[in-house]
Amino acid sequence: MISNINFVSKFKKANLTSIIIFILSIFLIFFKGLNYGIDFKGGTLIELRAENNINVSIIRDTLNTMNLGDINVKKFGNDSDFLIKVEQKNSNDNNLIPEIKKKLNENLNSKIDFRRVENVGPKVSAELLESSVIAISLALAAMLFYIWVRFEWQFSIGSIIALFHDVVITLGIFSFLSLEINLSIIAAVLTIVGYSMNDTVVIYDRIRENLLKYNKVSISDIANLSINETLARTIITSITTLLALFSIYILGGEILRGFSFAMILGVMIGTYSSIFVASPILKFFKVSYKTLEKKEEKIVP
Amino acid sequence: MLNFSKINIILIYLIFILISTFSIFNFLNNENSFIKKKVNLGLDLQGGSYLLLEINSDSLVKEKIQSKVIPIKKLLKENNLNFSAFKIGEKKLSLKIDDLEKFELIFFSKKDNSVNPFIDSYRSYELDYNKLGNNNIEILFSKFGLLTINNAALKQSIEIVRRRIDDVGTKEPTILQRGEKRILVELPGLKDPERIKKLLGKTAKLNFRLVADNNEFGVDELISETGEKLKISKRIVMSGENLVDAQPSIQNQRGEPTVSFTLDRLGAQKFGRTTTDNVGKRLAIVLDGNIISAPNINEPITSGNGMISGNFTFQEATDLALLLRSGALPTPLKVVEERTVGPDLGEDSIKSGLTSLIIGFILVILFMFYKYKIFGLVANTALVANLLMLIGTLTILEATLTLPGIAGIILTVGMAVDANVLIFERIKEELKTEKSTIHAFDQGYSKAKITVLDANITTLIAAIILFAFGSGPVKGFAITLGIGIVTTLFTAYFLARHLTSLIVLKKNNKEIKI
Numbered sequence: 001m002i003s004n005i006n007f008v009s010k011f012k013k014a015n016l017t018s019i020i021i022f023i024l025s026i027f028l029i030f031f032k033g034l035n036y037g038i039d040f041k042g043g044t045l046i047e048l049r050a051e052n053n054i055n056v057s058i059i060r061d062t063l064n065t066m067n068l069g070d071i072n073v074k075k076f077g078n079d080s081d082f083l084i085k086v087e088q089k090n091s092n093d094n095n096l097i098p099e100i101k102k103k104l105n106e107n108l109n110s111k112i113d114f115r116r117v118e119n120v121g122p123k124v125s126a127e128l129l130e131s132s133v134i135a136i137s138l139a140l141a142a143m144l145f146y147i148w149v150r151f152e153w154q155f156s157i158g159s160i161i162a163l164f165h166d167v168v169i170t171l172g173i174f175s176f177l178s179l180e181i182n183l184s185i186i187a188a189v190l191t192i193v194g195y196s197m198n199d200t201v202v203i204y205d206r207i208r209e210n211l212l213k214y215n216k217v218s219i220s221d222i223a224n225l226s227i228n229e230t231l232a233r234t235i236i237t238s239i240t241t242l243l244a245l246f247s248i249y250i251l252g253g254e255i256l257r258g259f260s261f262a263m264i265l266g267v268m269i270g271t272y273s274s275i276f277v278a279s280p281i282l283k284f285f286k287v288s289y290k291t292l293e294k295k296e297e298k299i300v301p
Numbered sequence: 302m303l304n305f306s307k308i309n310i311i312l313i314y315l316i317f318i319l320i321s322t323f324s325i326f327n328f329l330n331n332e333n334s335f336i337k338k339k340v341n342l343g344l345d346l347q348g349g350s351y352l353l354l355e356i357n358s359d360s361l362v363k364e365k366i367q368s369k370v371i372p373i374k375k376l377l378k379e380n381n382l383n384f385s386a387f388k389i390g391e392k393k394l395s396l397k398i399d400d401l402e403k404f405e406l407i408f409f410s411k412k413d414n415s416v417n418p419f420i421d422s423y424r425s426y427e428l429d430y431n432k433l434g435n436n437n438i439e440i441l442f443s444k445f446g447l448l449t450i451n452n453a454a455l456k457q458s459i460e461i462v463r464r465r466i467d468d469v470g471t472k473e474p475t476i477l478q479r480g481e482k483r484i485l486v487e488l489p490g491l492k493d494p495e496r497i498k499k500l501l502g503k504t505a506k507l508n509f510r511l512v513a514d515n516n517e518f519g520v521d522e523l524i525s526e527t528g529e530k531l532k533i534s535k536r537i538v539m540s541g542e543n544l545v546d547a548q549p550s551i552q553n554q555r556g557e558p559t560v561s562f563t564l565d566r567l568g569a570q571k572f573g574r575t576t577t578d579n580v581g582k583r584l585a586i587v588l589d590g591n592i593i594s595a596p597n598i599n600e601p602i603t604s605g606n607g608m609i610s611g612n613f614t615f616q617e618a619t620d621l622a623l624l625l626r627s628g629a630l631p632t633p634l635k636v637v638e639e640r641t642v643g644p645d646l647g648e649d650s651i652k653s654g655l656t657s658l659i660i661g662f663i664l665v666i667l668f669m670f671y672k673y674k675i676f677g678l679v680a681n682t683a684l685v686a687n688l689l690m691l692i693g694t695l696t697i698l699e700a701t702l703t704l705p706g707i708a709g710i711i712l713t714v715g716m717a718v719d720a721n722v723l724i725f726e727r728i729k730e731e732l733k734t735e736k737s738t739i740h741a742f743d744q745g746y747s748k749a750k751i752t753v754l755d756a757n758i759t760t761l762i763a764a765i766i767l768f769a770f771g772s773g774p775v776k777g778f779a780i781t782l783g784i785g786i787v788t789t790l791f792t793a794y795f796l797a798r799h800l801t802s803l804i805v806l807k808k809n810n811k812e813i814k815i
Binding site: 047094097098113114115116117120121123124131132134135138139142146150183184186187190191193194195197198199201202205206229232233236237239242244247248250251252253255256259263 | 353493495636639643645646658664665705708714716718719722729730752755757762763764769771778
């Protein structure tokens, strides 16, 4: 059964909400900032597992005696696993890691297994940040171009605004919750770009088809019809994707948790934006069958 | 869309079987079999160390410009060019020349110009000069001269790094050039990279220099291993380049670990001459500007064999011997990025990755069956086929599977059904208006085709960009995501469509519900 929900009537409220959250997100990103991990900030990360029961404060106290600068220690997953992050104070010190290891081995009353050790120098982290920004910008530009080729410029603008909306709000939520931004979060953001685009394209495709089919009907009604016609698919695909993602989030281990959380957020926001951001923009541009006419021969293969 | 020729059907299943068969090789112990392809596990899954090293050619440039001083002065004198105010700077030489035109003619001559050679591959001279006004100039390396120095240093560094790592004997190391200044080293299975880091952190420039009793050649004041302040002659008697072998050994009398070395012919001659002329004096053994030891020359050593002692532990002696055997690095190396994963974390990651894959897979399959019943089975068959083909393709490419890569597979599972959902939903719509069931299915497939393509190409674009810009584990994610899209399109549009056609044609145009 094809649903018949009046989405268009909710556009105004939804857009207002989107704009508020979008602006809030920008404020958060600029003023609260993003919690960059060592990939982008440089520094040292150590994941360790202790055999005996120890608590966070012993580790913190031990490291504080070493005068390492900003230190962050927290439990990681279960009770015996800990994650230590040390800000890069002295970038040239290749002895830092063995010294930390030695000190911890001496001071903690337990056998310690160093499960993961990462160290990213300031130059490399700056480069990683730069290439991540380039990658996301390039992905957005590529999408813009693809939609422009396949559809019309109005569609292209609509989809890119929806993508911006998704990326900015996802990062805004990460800023709000002070969640770490690392390389795998960037991978998640790029995948969100792909997924959200995918969702938008399905609706746009239908809008284009319906515009040509019912050329007397207004864009509002066309958008409403198209969203309803594709709604079942939108929901089912979101559900299967979310099933897979929740499976990673819950069972995939601590390392994938941030990644899967970002993806879950992104899939939800992306699904919402295809309906409530990408479609209203076509209405704003007063897209009609005439918009498509010039290119009609090209579009329908 | 529902009619398949026999050739088509055979082709579809042949491709499917061919590719998916490869996925099985990962679970066989195929050491001896004909095909040895397997998916490689990334360092984050099998454990190991990743090091990114950077060379710094500044000191080399300084050295090289200094080595130009005498040849340039000689060149100027030979050509009767008057010069004054000759100064040696960090990376350039400055001087005043009376006849600049003539200088330029000589300085940039392609013939027999050993001072400023023309580099054919770059079509540029090694050196360049800037006019500072008032006939003052500065001579410095040209852009391509610097590049040549840098590239030669990088190439040589990679070679030395390879020798040192091979000598330590880690299994299957990967050593690659990354950009213009960096070397990537991957050491699977290595739990603690500290020893390797220490070995790579030393340039290991070895010199034999006499402890000076006058200032004839200039001296360096260095602290010896015993804390003694020694004046060491700047003149190098012999350097590490003359070593052909070095081995750790135990000195019999005291059981002290030492390094014994063997010199080449030229080295043996030099060493023999020096030790003969200087019996009773002390010879300092200097490594990277530090004195290892400064023993007395008791008697001439002409055999070309010698020994270095210096309060070593056996491990230190072993490492020093290794460094001397492998030769000196042209510039110091700095570790600019390091990632080490212990083997049990890798194992845990594989376990949790596989668990979430299996559970995610089951959830999606159950949901699709609940939603589409018999066609859910079609979609699920396509999904299983998709997974087999995805792993098969990864095997054929011998791609590296990382933890994010596993996440990419799970995500593919979740998103792959989208193609079939799009098609099924479209057929549902068509069924409402079409009287002929077969026709409705046919229409559903052809109308959904463009949408499916458009939708998947966008994700493919994201995957390609991620592959181009991502590093390490993230690249693994991009690979599985990208290949997943291709296999998804294949299984949805060929396998699932064929299975659907079998069902529809069997029902012979009777009403079918999706």
